[in-house]
Amino acid sequence: MSTFLLEIVTPERIVFSQQVDSVSVRGDEGELGIMAGHLPLVTPLKVAPITIKTGNTATTLAVHGGFVEVQKEKVIILAESAEMSNDIDVERARAARERAERRLSSGGNRDLVDHRRAELALQRAITRINVSSKGKE
Incomplete structure (x- = not known):
């Protein structure tokens, strides 16, 4: 399976930055699953969990608004705030x-x-x- 670089950035820090298989986010229009090769787009995010899958591992983060930008080989989530489950x-x-x-x-x-x-x-x-x-x- 192809991977892509996912970066989750807040005004304070880079919360997450690594190669992943997929990421699921909740935008204004509903749930959005992103995999390698996804068409480029920019969309606002809701206050909702996001799920990151790498191999057989799924990681969930709390994201509080912001935007997701899908580029050719990279996805950037610019969030107002983002927290890993163990930081909550x-x-x-x-x-x-x-x-x-x-x-x-x-x-x-x-x-x-x-x-x-x-x-x-x-x-x-x-x-x-x-x-x-x-x-x-």
Whole structure:
């Protein structure tokens, strides 16, 4: 099977950089599986897990927004943040989920921006929890 270079980059650091068989991401239009030889494209990413396959090994990361760029022999994910499963503080993610759920359930005087921020915080927390549990399987 052909491989390609996958780089996952955040504003702070390079999170991942190695040859892989495939990567699955969630874009605005839905799930996208990328293998060697994929047509070039650029698309925004959702707050969601991504799965990287190399041989018989699958690695899951929590990616929080950004873009994926597919080039001829390389795929670059430019993410707002990205975390490997073993880097996730599960208790902190659970606390963040609870705070976001409280903010969303309180029907007080909220503006649209605050509501959207709470929704994004909830999505990030749930993604972190899901990815951390996959890393422990």
